Amino acid sequence: MTLKELGWNDDLEKAHAAFAGKGWIPARLIRETVINYGAFIKGGDEIDVVLCGRVWHEAACDADLPAVGDWVMIELGDENHPSVIRAMLPRRTCFSRKMPGNSSQAQVIGANIDIVTVVTDAGADFNIRRMERYFMLIGRSGAKALVLVNKSDLLPIEQSQAAAAEIAALWDGASVHVTSAVSGQGLKVLKKYIKKGTTMCIVGSSGVGKSTLVNQLYGDDWQWTGEVNEITGKGRHTTTSRELVPLRNGGMLIDNPGMREIQMWTDESTLRDSFADVTALAADCKFSDCSHRKDAKCAIRAAVEAGTLDAGRYENFLNLENEIAALKKRSEKRQMAVERWAKRNSVKARNLADRIQLEKDDRGDV
Ligand SMILES: Nc1nc2c(ncn2[C@@H]2O[C@H](COP(=O)(O)OP(=O)(O)OP(=O)(O)O)[C@@H](O)[C@H]2O)c(=O)[nH]1
Ligand SMILES: [Zn+2]
Numbered sequence: 001m002t003l004k005e006l007g008w009n010d011d012l013e014k015a016h017a018a019f020a021g022k023g024w025i026p027a028r029l030i031r032e033t034v035i036n037y038g039a040f041i042k043g044g045d046e047i048d049v050v051l052c053g054r055v056w057h058e059a060a061c062d063a064d065l066p067a068v069g070d071w072v073m074i075e076l077g078d079e080n081h082p083s084v085i086r087a088m089l090p091r092r093t094c095f096s097r098k099m100p101g102n103s104s105q106a107q108v109i110g111a112n113i114d115i116v117t118v119v120t121d122a123g124a125d126f127n128i129r130r131m132e133r134y135f136m137l138i139g140r141s142g143a144k145a146l147v148l149v150n151k152s153d154l155l156p157i158e159q160s161q162a163a164a165a166e167i168a169a170l171w172d173g174a175s176v177h178v179t180s181a182v183s184g185q186g187l188k189v190l191k192k193y194i195k196k197g198t199t200m201c202i203v204g205s206s207g208v209g210k211s212t213l214v215n216q217l218y219g220d221d222w223q224w225t226g227e228v229n230e231i232t233g234k235g236r237h238t239t240t241s242r243e244l245v246p247l248r249n250g251g252m253l254i255d256n257p258g259m260r261e262i263q264m265w266t267d268e269s270t271l272r273d274s275f276a277d278v279t280a281l282a283a284d285c286k287f288s289d290c291s292h293r294k295d296a297k298c299a300i301r302a303a304v305e306a307g308t309l310d311a312g313r314y315e316n317f318l319n320l321e322n323e324i325a326a327l328k329k330r331s332e333k334r335q336m337a338v339e340r341w342a343k344r345n346s347v348k349a350r351n352l353a354d355r356i357q358l359e360k361d362d363r364g365d366v
Contacts, residue, residue, distance in 0.1 A: 028244070039083075062107065068243045094108055117190065118134045119147075119205075196251060198251045268324050268328075271324060275316075
């Protein structure tokens with residue numbers, strides 16, 4: 001595998017010239033654990049690397065630390081010394097969850113992602129507000145957005161087309177396609193966008209078809225069996241857990257637990273957003289820490305009494321935190337069920353994130 005196939009470009013070529021003469025080599029991070037990183041170097045070799053103290057200290061916050069997808073300069077080690085990340089190269093894009101006003105809480109999910117694919121459908125999953133949330137995250141990352149309105153085989157085609165049109169009208173920067181994973185149409189669209197050197201990630205609600213599409217991509221381009229270790233008989237991926245996976249015909253997918261959580265955050269923000277009108281009323285409450293229950297001069301309760309705010313809606317607003325907690329629980333429960341199912345049937349987990357977790361469980365990692 002060449003550096004170009006890993007996403008190396010002219011900007012990186014220029015940036016890395018600053019370190020000429022030091023004997024360091026470029027590498028792309030493909031895995032992150034509590035103790036070290038995994039990296040691809042020229043030729044496609046996979047090595048373990050550790051962070052040097054200087055890079056650590058120079059980082060103003062967690063978001064400045066190297067993350068999966070980042071390009072770094074490495075000093076290769078030997079039997080007695082680990083390979084070390086000596087410098088980070090500039091990020092082209094950075095997909096992160098950033099708490100407003102608190103940069104130290106930013107969490108980088110993937111760096112240098114070119115395309116974020118959002119999978120949805122025109123039926124039960126369709127929610128234009130949630131799509132807006134995804135677009136906010138993607139827009140801020142600098143990546144391009146690709147939206148698949150999937151499962152079109154299950155609905156009248158006009159319905160999927162109407163949903164696609166509504167989504168496309170939200171943001172010029174998004175490419176929107178009506179697809180079906182069953183007919184192979186979804187795979188066809190994905191392959192059109194994943195070119196050599198392109199890094200993609202796939203997000204979306206539970207059950208919309210992400211794993212089906214990813215498995216089709218892997219099945220088509222990426223052969224697990226080819227990498228079975230002859231001595232242990234185990235796939236190489238039972239000992240390594242890549243979060244950045246090169247596809248055989250070019251392009252890469254980033255899939256890690258953080259990717260999976262994006263759906264949760266967007267659902268949470270969408271839920272909060274849907275009560276924006278009620279939250280706005282709170283500005284007129286007498287006390288800034290008003291609980292909107294029994295407190296004096298509560299503007300929200302006043303609105304209910306005046307009949308301008310529906311009592312049922314007020315109840316739902318009070319239950320907002322409960323609803324969010326329930327949302328989190330549902331998604332955790334589902335994840336656990338998937339893992340149990342995969343173990344019980346001793347089959348490969350359905351997608352990379354599940355596999356990573358299963359491998360961790362097998363090794364007894366926390
Ligand atoms: N009819 C139809 N079924 C689909 C399509 N795409 C996926 N499915 C089915 O929908 C179900 C859920 O698909 P998954 O790929 O597991 O969904 P997911 O988005 O990965 O869900 P999580 O793993 O929970 O995040 C499976 O039974 C798929 O076979 C499609 O385009 N058409
Ligand atoms: Zn109040």
